[in-house]
Amino acid sequence: MSAPTWAEPLLRLFYPARCLFCQKPVTGKGETVCPLCRTGGLPFTPTGARFAVPGGVCVAPFYYVEPVRELMHRYKFRGRYKLAEPMAAYMADAAEGLPGFDLVSWVPVSAKRLRQRGYDQAQLLARALAGRLWTPLVPTLRKTRDAPPQTGFNTPEARRTNVSGAFAALPKAVADKRILLVDDILTTGATLGACVECLYQAGARSVVCAAFARAGDFGSKTNEDSAVRRGK
Numbered sequence: 001m002s003a004p005t006w007a008e009p010l011l012r013l014f015y016p017a018r019c020l021f022c023q024k025p026v027t028g029k030g031e032t033v034c035p036l037c038r039t040g041g042l043p044f045t046p047t048g049a050r051f052a053v054p055g056g057v058c059v060a061p062f063y064y065v066e067p068v069r070e071l072m073h074r075y076k077f078r079g080r081y082k083l084a085e086p087m088a089a090y091m092a093d094a095a096e097g098l099p100g101f102d103l104v105s106w107v108p109v110s111a112k113r114l115r116q117r118g119y120d121q122a123q124l125l126a127r128a129l130a131g132r133l134w135t136p137l138v139p140t141l142r143k144t145r146d147a148p149p150q151t152g153f154n155t156p157e158a159r160r161t162n163v164s165g166a167f168a169a170l171p172k173a174v175a176d177k178r179i180l181l182v183d184d185i186l187t188t189g190a191t192l193g194a195c196v197e198c199l200y201q202a203g204a205r206s207v208v209c210a211a212f213a214r215a216g217d218f219g220s221k222t223n224e225d226s227a228v229r230r231g232k
């Protein structure tokens with residue numbers, strides 16, 4: 001699917017690499033972010049931030065505001081699945097300092113959504129992250145019913161109800177394992193929380209979560225959340 005190595009310089013000539021965030025052309029070899037974005041206030045969460053999800057914590061390198069919101073839109077809805085690789089680089093940085101884990105897994109989309117989109121955005125992030133962390137990528141969950149998207153529900157309670165019973169763990173993959181669970185966006189944590197609970201019920205030893213972006217302001221802030229204000 002990807003171009004051979006020799007074709008890379010040629011492709012670059014006609015299709016210059018674009019900044020992950022603002023999409024302006026970047027010239028440096030292997031660069032994914034333009035100098036302006038690199039130095040100009042991307043919406044990073046503070047180093048070491050841990051966001052609360054029911055039953056655990058989640059790391060996320062960015063807040064879900066522009067230009068991250070637009071990047072996620074390109075990634076999820078416009079077929080730009082190759083963005084998973086540079087996005088996962090930021091997630092790997094955010095995952096530094098987490099306790100060790102035996103495997104990386106992800107919050108799966110439903111079979112119907114997978115057919116529509118052609119790829120599972122959390123799985124691709126998890127795969128790229130697993131590669132960077134030298135940790136196996138293992139499926140641990142399946143979606144048992146096609147719950148409507150969480151974006152249609154505005155309260156933590158409604159979101160919890162919407163995903164309640166929507167996931168089932170694969171016990172053989174999970175028993176006694178320390179799991180790093182990946183999703184694309186952390187909002188209320190209802191989805192990740194439902195998955196964390198499933199994994200513990202199936203015998204996981206520990207579960208920590210990683211997302212690319214932290215969205216919303218639904219309360220339940222951790223101490224680390226407030227450290228954001230100090231850090232900025």
Ligand SMILES: [Zn+2]
Nearest residue numbers: 019022034037
């Ligand atoms: Zn840029």
